[in-house]
Amino acid sequence: MSLVILENIKKDYITGEISTPALKGISLSIEPGKFISFIGPSGSGKTTLLNLLGGLDRPTSGKVTVAGTEISALDRRASAKFRGENIGFIFQNFNLIPVLSVYENVEFPLLMVQELPPAERRLRVTEMLEKVGMSDQAHKYPGQISGGQKQRVAVARALAARPKLVLADEPTANLDHATAYKVIGLMHAMKKELDTTFIFATHDQKVVGEAEQIYTIEDGLLSAGVK
Amino acid sequence: MNNIIKIAWRNLLRYTRRTLLTSSLIALGVALVIVFGGVGNSFRGGVIEIITNSNLGHLQVHKKGYIGSMDNLPLDLSIGEKGLEGLRKVLDSSPEVLSYSERIRFGAMISNFASTTNMRLTAVHPEKESATCPDLPGRIKEGESDPAAFVKPGAIVLPQNIASGLGFKLGDEVVLVANNKDGSVNGLSFRLSGISENIMGPQGKDGYIHLEDARTLLRIEGEEVTEVAVKLKDFDRLTGATSSIKKELADLAGAGQKPGAEAASGAQPGRGAKAGLEVHTWEELSPFASIAKMVALLIIVVRLVLVFIVLVSVLNVMMMSVYERVGEIGTMASIGTPPNKILALFLTEGLSLGFFSGVIGSAAGAGILLLLKALEIPFTFGSMDLVLSPSVPVGEIALALLVVIVISALASLQPALKASRMEPVDALRHV
């Protein structure tokens, strides 16, 4: 069964009188356990698509189904619950919570969203920090670590909740090349180890090499599935 | 919940300067309320104690209509023998009454043979008067001030202003001339046994003579008085005690009236046959009551200012907090944090700010009050010497804290709701 099914997704942004069509009819399905990249020029609609996949926004028309749930039909609360249980997010700006330590950032979704018991949380956080190689920095705060390290923490946070799907919008855009490759490498390794589906958006041609499947978006439409 | 508090505190500490500034503003407000409340209540309590203990008593009983024409000190509106008998029964049996003093108050001319002036006099039994107004003997600055016998038959106590006005010294002979209630004039001479300091209030400049002398001077036969001052065991029970005494006096009047009803058609209102008494508390008798009310009102105004300070400063800080952290809110929301937890986070932040500041302010306020108490600052109000000894008002502190907490919660509610209702996409774009 497909993990993600998009059926004729359209998205118009309406600002005042003007309506901007950002997605003009996208259909595709994604199997579980894949490492997928969307590429395309700036303004092509990658972020828009990822937001719809993650249930952060709703399509103007069409259906988004993730893990058997039609998320485009969920209300705010149900959608938040669904995201907390099924989807991990990695952001371009890392988006760690500045008042929480590295450890607490990774623990946050387990505590505030999934409400796991303390022992279980400790186990998972320690495990994830070890996997991303940040165990020795666990007590530091986001302001005290580098960009690459922040993104590794963000990967750990996204995966600690054991989501079925991880969405990453331009995860390497704020990193230098060497670090970018490392982070993508880490994501790939995690995908293999945890059998999680990764979807990331980028316009950085050099980074997409790691992807198993590449979709190209141009002007709100899928132009071709490369690879 | 612990984690929400932890995150809220860290966020408060993140903007240290702003938090400290807001916090000190709120703390200052709370301290102000507590100090003002403490000092105001201490002043109020002090003055009330002086006037009730010096001459008013806690409450007074008169013949109906007396207070209305009190300025003339009418002798014809007196409590007659039967009325007094009933009144004594009520007061003696009331568990609330500590003591009471029967008085005849009247106006008289006082003369040193060379010149003459008008004055007011209160005639009392000294031991009963002292039990009811225990501060009175202490206010007799010169001469006899023994509580049990500060005014013996044949003696008179004059207030300072009259004594010095007429050039009287202790032991001098003083002549009083008074009209009795039928209009005839009588005179009697007294020996000046004491000079009392003047105090504020309607009876603050009265002279004192013995009750028996007044009866002689005014040619009153039998037991008849114009006023009964009452001291309660517990001043705080004033309202309850007054209404129960009123009720019992009314029952007494009712009982007295019924059997007399047939005879009453004969239309001769027997003297004191109907109790017809009125009861007034010190508040209704003293002009200070309105000052006391003003002080109470001012305390309320200061509290309102506190409410305003807390409301504006917490609202301001929380609105800024939400605005500055839109990106963070977006992150939390997108990874699935439920809206109610985001709400709780910001509410807790505002509440912690208010509570923390409130506790600091309370401690500071209580500290200042304790200091004032230790310093025993004396001051004079009217002609009364007071020492400020504010006690730390536990109720006031609890109230101030409660107000701060409730208002902080209210002030944080709007920003917190705004945070919890943000759409994750919009919030994330804000980064």
Ligand SMILES: Nc1ncnc2c1ncn2[C@@H]1O[C@H](COP(=O)(O)OP(=O)(O)OP(=O)(O)O)[C@@H](O)[C@H]1O
């Ligand atoms: N909130 C919005 N309101 C109006 N128009 C928007 C909004 N967000 C995106 N758009 C428009 O939708 C189109 C797609 O935007 P989107 O952000 O999805 O592109 P993108 O592929 O992610 O670009 P980039 O690579 O620069 O991040 C663009 O034309 C953009 O201007």
Ligand SMILES: [Mg+2]
């Ligand atoms: Mg984008």
